[in-house]
Amino acid sequence: MELEEEIIQCNSVVGGNFEEVCPEKVIRFKPPLYKQRYEFVRDLVDRHEPKKIADLGCGDTKLLKLLKIYPCIQLLVGVDINEEKLHSNGHHLSPYLGEFVKPRDLDLTIILYHGSVVERDSRLLGFDLITCIELIEHLDSDDLARFPEVVFGYLSPAMVVISTPNSEFNPLFPTVALRDADHKFEWSRMEFQTWASQVAKCYNYCVEFTGVGTPPAGAEHVGYCTQIGVFTKIGGKAAGSCVSEDHDQHVYKAVYMTSYPSLQQEKVLKFVLVGELLIQVEHLRLRHHRMLRERKRESDPKPRDTDFSLGPDLLLGAVFTEAEKARIENSPEPFCEGDKFCVPLQRLLAYPKLHRLRVDEERMRALIADSVCLSSDSSAVMVDLYNSLDYWPEDS
Numbered sequence: 001m002e003l004e005e006e007i008i009q010c011n012s013v014v015g016g017n018f019e020e021v022c023p024e025k026v027i028r029f030k031p032p033l034y035k036q037r038y039e040f041v042r043d044l045v046d047r048h049e050p051k052k053i054a055d056l057g058c059g060d061t062k063l064l065k066l067l068k069i070y071p072c073i074q075l076l077v078g079v080d081i082n083e084e085k086l087h088s089n090g091h092h093l094s095p096y097l098g099e100f101v102k103p104r105d106l107d108l109t110i111i112l113y114h115g116s117v118v119e120r121d122s123r124l125l126g127f128d129l130i131t132c133i134e135l136i137e138h139l140d141s142d143d144l145a146r147f148p149e150v151v152f153g154y155l156s157p158a159m160v161v162i163s164t165p166n167s168e169f170n171p172l173f174p175t176v177a178l179r180d181a182d183h184k185f186e187w188s189r190m191e192f193q194t195w196a197s198q199v200a201k202c203y204n205y206c207v208e209f210t211g212v213g214t215p216p217a218g219a220e221h222v223g224y225c226t227q228i229g230v231f232t233k234i235g236g237k238a239a240g241s242c243v244s245e246d247h248d249q250h251v252y253k254a255v256y257m258t259s260y261p262s263l264q265q266e267k268v269l270k271f272v273l274v275g276e277l278l279i280q281v282e283h284l285r286l287r288h289h290r291m292l293r294e295r296k297r298e299s300d301p302k303p304r305d306t307d308f309s310l311g312p313d314l315l316l317g318a319v320f321t322e323a324e325k326a327r328i329e330n331s332p333e334p335f336c337e338g339d340k341f342c343v344p345l346q347r348l349l350a351y352p353k354l355h356r357l358r359v360d361e362e363r364m365r366a367l368i369a370d371s372v373c374l375s376s377d378s379s380a381v382m383v384d385l386y387n388s389l390d391y392w393p394e395d396s
């Protein structure tokens with residue numbers, strides 16, 4: 001993360017140490033500061049792998065869009081007081097076509113709620129991570145006073161991240177006013193850390209302070225442009241006893257909800273399994289043809305054992321690791337029965353794209369039974385050795 005400075009003609013009145021530190025310069029961050037804040041959250045998600053995340057004051061849902069790709073997340077919730085923002089951005093959170101073709105391993109539900117973060121809604125209980133990015137400075141003093149009791153006392157997630165402007169950085173900007181017209185306050189590091197430490201102590205969290213947006217050389221003493229507190233619940237995830245009495249408190253209005261296809265859903269698993277299986281069987285069948293053709297060209301009339309050893313997998317562009325090769329080679333080989341080509345289920349399950357689905361032979365048999373033809377003992381998938389689309393130049 002870098003900070004870019006650009007000399008500009010700056011006639012604005014600047015406060016205190018601005019002129020001394022950084023005369024006539026405008027500060028630009030690279031990547032932009034909002035992206036650095038999102039990156040900070042992404043890094044936390046990478047490290048802690050939370051299953052349930054709520055983004056309070058989610059605005060135009062940009063952070064949620066970045067988070068939805070994480071395989072560990074199963075519930076992603078956004079809350080904002082601005083209903084219009086939620087309505088106009090919700091559809092960006094729905095699954096793409098590619099997410100049906102290559103579904104996630106685990107379910108994911110995304111819900112956007114319209115409501116205020118100072119209202120209690122029991123659907124946000126039991127979360128692993130709650131993010132409040134550039135939110136608290138938009139709360140008036142009454143709401144700010146209620147915020148800790150709701151978020152830390154009632155919702156009581158395992159981790160909370162709060163970011164807010166560091167007012168000590170402001171003199172480096174060309175103007176001295178608050179950074180946004182809707183900000184009710186901007187705190188120095190001392191003010192934020194005093195507030196956050198009291199909150200942490202009151203609700204049994206520990207808090208660490210950091211930030212994003214490094215100050216320019218010579219101005220290190222002002223600290224990060226955005227200050228961040230990361231709160232971790234002492235004693236882990238278990239919800240506090242105070243939550244049990246109001247478990248059905250639904251005050252937020254759900255304005256958008258979407259569920260992602262995943263391999264946890266039987267119909268999705270079946271779709272992927274049958275699709276990958278058909279590709280693999282067809283690939284093996286064509287490879288068998290190729291081998292027969294080569295033999296014919298060599299005019300070798302002698303029948304030999306069919307060779308299903310693993311040559312370069314040109315058709316699928318697959319390159320196997322040594323472990324994958326060993327798994328495939330140790331599984332039963334495809335075979336021919338009259339004009340039928342048979343691939344044992346165990347062989348199919350050895351290929352990486354089917355192996356990753358983590359189904360055993362019995363489950364596979366049950367899932368594919370009504371979609372493919374099985375051998376008489378149901379141990380192999382059976383297809384015609386030749387079909388009308390096969391191209392045999394030698395025949396023409």
Ligand SMILES: C[S@@+](CC[C@H](N)C(=O)[O-])C[C@H]1O[C@@H](n2cnc3c(N)ncnc32)[C@H](O)[C@@H]1O
Pocket residue numbers: 034056057058059060062063079080081082085115116117118132133134135138139143
């Ligand atoms: C500066 S924006 C930050 C948006 C987003 N977190 C981001 O970093 O891109 C602040 C957001 O908080 C929302 N907000 C303000 N007061 C709120 C409240 N009491 N409850 C829920 N959301 C609130 C605003 O509508 C706005 O979308």
Ligand SMILES: [Mg+2]
Pocket residue numbers: 134135137138180183
């Ligand atoms: Mg703000």
